[in-house]
């Protein structure tokens with residue numbers, strides 16, 4: 001069974017430090033919302049659904065530590081905790097989705113004593129974590145229909161178990177295809193600068209005995225031109241109402257290459273990644289991360305000191321380049337405006 005990057009038990013949130021993979025498997029314990037916020041900000045935990053799950057536990061820790069019996073005063077302070085967690089990373093909408101769910105749950109129970117609300121908030125955070133795995137498995141069952149037996153699939157970044165509560169989104173579709181008896185293999189983009197593909201996807205797939213070949217990002221076009229790639233599947237951090245999709249930097253480039261070579265380009269994401277409040281992808285906030293991620297590979301400096309650097313951590317793939325969007329409630333194709341509206345209408 002694929003790894004669960006976040007474990008929770010009796011007031012302790014344990015997360016694998018994804019910065020140290022693949023060479024070190026170090027688990028870190030978190031006990032308060034400040035620690036969880038730092039873990040998200042520094043990418044100890046990363047991946048849109050995974051940071052939503054981590055934020056839910058962070059919000060529970062924050063609620064637990066608010067010493068207020070009056071609901072309005074409790075909730076005012078709880079909102080500040082959630083705002084701190086929401087500010088850690090701007091692009092993945094799953095972060096705010098999880099925090100809104102925790103706040104709405106508290107409000108829905110506002111007539112009860114605050115002490116009782118705190119108890120149920122712990123279980124709501126656990127529910128968010130457990131649901132994410134089931135959502136990913138449902139997504140996998142839908143998506144694997146699109147993956148033919150023998151497919152050689154290109155991935156970008158890590159949209160696997162490590163990026164979620166477990167099982168994965170894009171990699172979850174590939175796990176489901178293998179479980180359905182299909183003989184698939186993966187070509188994993190290393191995904192500069194944070195190397196989620198090299199460090200995380202290759203590690204996950206090796207552990208699960210899914211054949212994986214690591215390539216540099218600049219090799220994808222060549223291998224497509226040689227007929228060595230049959231389709232592409234990626235995750236997402238935020239999908240606008242028209243289907244425009246924000247995902248790890250370089251995804252847009254892969255989508256353009258796939259279009260050029262007539263290859264299917266699939267996005268796999270839970271409905272918690274769909275932001276129907278945004279009409280199109282131009283409205284999606286794009287995180288700019290520290291220059292050191294580009295000028296250093298681990299501790300090794302690979303660029304001259306003081307060089308100017310850009311480091312947008314995501315880009316937006318226009319809906320016209322996307323062959324299908326796979327969710328736990330089914331698959332949208334073509335007119336994503338209607339398709340996503342239909343899928344979202346099924347969400348409880």
Ligand SMILES: CSC[C@H]1O[C@H](OP(=O)(O)O)[C@H](O)[C@@H]1O
Pocket residue numbers: 046047048049156157158159160163164168169170196234235236237247248249313
């Ligand atoms: C399952 S979606 C994961 C998604 O998040 C990653 O970004 P980051 O590693 O910076 O959190 C990347 O965009 C993945 O596709």
